[in-house]
Every structure is written in structure tokens, then in C-alpha cells.
Amino acid sequence: xxxxxxxxxxxxxxxxxxxxxxxxxxxxxxxxxxxxxxxxxxxxxxxxxxxxxxxxxxxxxxxxxxxxxxxxxxxxxxxxxxxxxxxxxxxxxxxxxxxxxxxxxxxxxxxxxxxxxxxxxxxxxxxxxxxxxxxxxxxxxxxxxxxxxxxxxxxxxxxxxxxxxxxxxxxxxxxxxxxxxxxxxxxxxxxxxxxxxxxxxxxxxxxxxxxxxxxxxxxxxxxxxxxxxxxxxxxxxxxxxxxxxxxxxxxxxxxxxxxxxxxxxxxxxxxxxxxxxxxxx
Amino acid sequence: xxxxxxxxxxxxxxxxxxxxxxxxxxxxxxxxxxxxxxxxxxxxxxxxxxxxxxxxxxxxxxxxxxxxxxxxxxxxxxxxxxxxxxxxxxxxxxxxxxxxxxxxxxxxxxxxxxxxxxxxxxxxxxxxxxxxxxxxxxxxxxxxxxxxxxxxxxxxxxxxxxxxxxxxxxxxxxxxxxxxxxxxxxxxxxxxxxxxxxxxxxxxxxxxxxxxxxxxxxxxxxxxxxxxxxxxxxxxxxxxxxxxxxxxxxxxxxxxxxxxxxxxxxxxxxxxxxxxxxxxx
Numbered sequence: 136x137x138x139x140x141x142x143x144x145x146x147x148x149x150x151x152x153x154x155x156x157x158x159x160x161x162x163x164x165x166x167x168x169x170x171x172x173x174x175x176x177x178x179x180x181x182x183x184x185x186x187x188x189x190x191x192x193x194x195x196x197x198x199x200x201x202x203x204x205x206x207x208x209x210x211x212x213x214x215x216x217x218x219x220x221x222x223x224x225x226x227x228x229x230x231x232x233x234x235x236x237x238x239x240x241x242x243x244x245x246x247x248x249x250x251x252x253x254x255x256x257x258x259x260x261x262x263x264x265x266x267x268x269x270x271x272x273x274x275x276x277x278x279x280x281x282x283x284x285x286x287x288x289x290x291x292x293x294x295x296x297x298x299x300x301x302x303x304x305x306x307x308x309x310x311x312x313x314x315x316x317x318x319x320x321x322x323x324x325x326x327x328x329x330x331x332x333x334x335x336x337x338x339x340x341x342x343x344x345x346x347x348x349x350x351x352x353x354x355x356x357x358x359x360x361x362x363x364x365x366x367x368x369x370x371x372x373x374x375x376x377x378x379x380x381x382x383x384x385x386x387x388x389x390x391x392x393x394x395x396x397x398x399x400x401x402x403x404x405x406x407x408x409x410x411x412x413x414x415x416x
Numbered sequence: 417x418x419x420x421x422x423x424x425x426x427x428x429x430x431x432x433x434x435x436x437x438x439x440x441x442x443x444x445x446x447x448x449x450x451x452x453x454x455x456x457x458x459x460x461x462x463x464x465x466x467x468x469x470x471x472x473x474x475x476x477x478x479x480x481x482x483x484x485x486x487x488x489x490x491x492x493x494x495x496x497x498x499x500x501x502x503x504x505x506x507x508x509x510x511x512x513x514x515x516x517x518x519x520x521x522x523x524x525x526x527x528x529x530x531x532x533x534x535x536x537x538x539x540x541x542x543x544x545x546x547x548x549x550x551x552x553x554x555x556x557x558x559x560x561x562x563x564x565x566x567x568x569x570x571x572x573x574x575x576x577x578x579x580x581x582x583x584x585x586x587x588x589x590x591x592x593x594x595x596x597x598x599x600x601x602x603x604x605x606x607x608x609x610x611x612x613x614x615x616x617x618x619x620x621x622x623x624x625x626x627x628x629x630x631x632x633x634x635x636x637x638x639x640x641x642x643x644x645x646x647x648x649x650x651x652x653x654x655x656x657x658x659x660x661x662x663x664x665x666x667x668x669x670x671x672x673x674x675x676x677x678x679x680x681x682x683x684x685x686x687x688x689x690x691x692x693x694x695x696x697x
Contacts, residue, residue, distance in 0.1 A: 141432060143432070143434075145456075146455070146456030146457070147433060147434030147454060147455030147456035147457070148431065148432060148433045148434065148454070148456060148457060148638075149431070149432045150429065150430070150431055150432070151422060151424070151429060151430045151431070151432050152428060152429045153424075153428030153429065173428060173429070174427070174428030175426075175427030175428035175429060176427070176428070176429060192610075195685070328636070329473075329638045353636065355609070355634065355636060355642060355643035355685070356642070357429075357610045357641060357642050357643070360638060360642060361636060361637070361638050361641060361642020361643060362636035362638070362642060362643070389686055390685070390686050390687045391685040391686055391687065392685075392686070393683075393685070393686055393689070395682075395683040395684070396683045396684070396685055396686075398680070398683060399679070399680035399681070399682070399683025400680070400683070401676075401680070402674075402676040402677045402679060402680025402681070402683075403676070403677070404476070404636070404671070404672040404673075404674070404677055405670055405671050405672055405673070405674055405677075406671045406672065408674070
């Protein structure tokens, strides 16, 4: 049987994967979750019909969401992840030996369960003793935690539809700012420059209203249509200057991130610069 | 009618475009050529079933193939394009006011004709008085031209199947080396890091056997599955150091290339570095 799963983006294009079989299909309180075995990319996680990641290339997104902010901070000890119930960001965070505590808050406990069952190479550090996993609303968690609780906040959300809508708005970024310590850094996925370019610009400008230093950076993510953006807001210093800490142990294990890639990721094509309101140079 | 064109890569994945209608379908002496009107990406050129470009994003590939080598050269006057019968590279080359002469050699005159008819925004500079268009074999042309004829050679080929096979081999790069002047630079498309990673590595190592300085660089090309590589061989100097010439007039018209992007394009993810035999740092 020649079975293909196709995610169709707006503007009449999409990406398609050859599928061996369906491993799981369920509806959580918040969203539909599917796990598919692909022919060439390992297992594929699909939420509400959108590709979340494949085993073959999830490293790009998870490494770049995590290591750019963590290597931009002098001494990250307490890290909060909002969303990211699959555990991929957590796996990358605990590579940094300076990190003492990670709190993962995902609203959908079924995502966490599905990842534990079907994606052991992604969820593998969720039981690390440094990691606390909470299935609750990330926004409420932020509201209830004391100010200046975290060195790093990563926003590892789905697209801005359904439960994740609020994670792209100014009040949410203000709550992140409040929960960050003096040198704190927030990083968030901010959409595709190909089919969500308006979102990329809007999120950048919104974060710029809250944080003194804001930057957008990019990575090459095949399963998300090729290129993805992240926005980073810093209370102290410009993350585009490159890593400010050496941790060769972490980098030598990685498949995407290195110190040159860190700096290069902030070199944005003109069409993205123009959208976020910056001048090319 | 819900019509979709899908290019399926090896490893069971691909990219798909919603199609309004077919504008042209023909068989040249060398290959099958199709022009499709897409729903969201303007017109699409397909050769032997492979996406060549869409009007919406051809700027990425053509700007990056052209401006990285041209801005790495102190004073490019004579430029040779092998392949590239569509004219996209030529359009970018003539933005540089220092360029005096461009020779385009494409083996397939039907590609040139189809581009003139269906892609006026791409082929628009083929009639520029600085440009000479030849429908002949690029390898033979190189063999017959005097040594040290060109400042820049761009290899704008199709995939290494059919007529383009020889354009990825050492004897071809040696002919390019011979035809380049003392400060000469060659740049070539070298495949997808997602579905042709072995090709990326092989071409890099082959060019390194011929040129004293070799670098691989990347750009985010949605229609080619998201990321593309180029290899650059230089007789003099490292192109990764960034542009060595200012030409603000050219850059301000561009949609992708700028001087930061030039430098950032050489920051390769670890998985590509390992394939081309370099160490991450």
C-alpha cells in the first residue's frame, strides 16, 4: 500500500511523508494526536494535522531552541519550558552541566504520555532527577510563580491556534519577563518565514515591547517546510554576539548547533529583516 | 479541480504544490520541461519531474549562487555561467556594475526559450548587451576557451543525472580552474543537505582537490525542500571571510543576500561539517 501523509500549508503547498503505518491516534482534552511510522524519517508526531517533528530531524529544532539561549547566558541554573511535553527541549537542556533544575509545564498530559511511549529518544530525560514535569496551563504557572524564578524560559509551543494562541501575545511575554531573573533570557519558536512571515514579524515586535534586547534567528528544519524562526528576548546583552560560555562537552554531542552556527543563525535574509522592521546591512 | 504536483525525494518524502493549470509541456533533446501555474508560488519550472524553481522563491537560489562569489572577488569583470539557461543567475550578475561581460552556456536551448516565454522576470537580462547566450555543451566550451579567461564561473546545473552528471566530477572542476584568472572564483550548486548529503560531501572534497580554498555554504530554499548547499572554490582568499567589496546599490535591491547573510551562510551545522570532513567549532 502506498500511503502518504501530507501537511498542506496555506498558499497551496505542503510537505509529504511516505507512511508505513499508524502507531497511535487519539484525542486529548485539547487536541488530536497521531503517531505515524514513516518510511524514511522514523516516527512522526502529528498534532491537529500539523507535523510536530520526525525522529530524523527533531534535533534541529530542539537544539536550536535550547542551545542558543543557554549558551547566551553566563550561568543558567533554573530553566522553565512551557509546552514541549515531548521532552526534546529538556533532553538538550540537561546537557548543560551548570543547569540544576528544569521545570516542564505542558497543558496536555497526553502529549507527555505519547512521547514517553512512542518517542523514547526524545523523552529520555523526562525522568532525570533535575527535571520536574507538570501537566498544567503554562500561563497560570507563570502567574503563580514568584518573580525572578528562572534564568531561562523556553516557549516550545504548537502553532498559534487552539491552546497555544495566548503564547504569542504581549501579556504572556510580560509574564515571562517577570518570572526571569536579572540576566534572564526567553526564547520561543516564532513560526515559518515561508508560510507565517507575518507571525514572525508580529512576534518579534511584540517581544521587543517587553525585553530590552530582542533578536530573531533561524534554523534549517526539513520537516517544517525547510526554515524556522525563533525569537529571543534578553534582559542583559545581545545573544547574537555568540556564545559567552564554553561547554565543549555539550557541543561535541550535537548534530546541528555549534558556536559558528549560533552566530550565523542571526544573519537574517532581507525579506525577514524587512518584515521585522530592521534594515539590511 | 484539486490538482497537486508532488516531487518525491528519496527517503520517502517530498514537496507538493497546488496547481492551477499546465502552461507548457515539452521534450527537448535532453530532458522533459514543464511549466505549471501554481496557486500560491507563481509559475513553476519542472525539468524531468524535478522542481527547478518557482517565481515566488527563485530569488533565494539565484541571489546566493551569484552574490556570494561576486562579492568575494575584488573586481569581477568577466563571468561565465554554465547551465542556468533560465537567466536567473545572469539577472543577478548584471546588478554588479563592475561586470563587463557575461557568457551563458546552457546545453539545452529549449530551457532558454521556455524561460524567455514563460518567466520574463527571471530571463529579463538575457538580452542585456553585456550578455552572450550560447546553447552548447558547457564542458566543451570550457575546453575550447583560452586559459585564464574568466574572473568568476558559476555552475548552475540540474541534479547530477542526465546531461549534468559530468558537472559534479573532478575533470570538470579542473577545467573551471584552468579557465579562471589568477584571483578567480568558482561557485556551484552542490545539492540538498537533507536528501543528497553524500553528494554535498563528495562535491566539497572533489573541489578541495582542485582549488586551494574551498568552502560549502547554505541558503534556505523552500521549493527545494528547505535548505540548499553551494560549493565555492577560490584561487585566492577565503570567501567565508565575508564580502570584500561594497556595492550598496546591488544589495539594496535584493530579497535574500546581505553582508551578514554572506558570512552566516558559511556557518554549517555539525551534520554537514562531519559529512564534508571538517570539525565543528
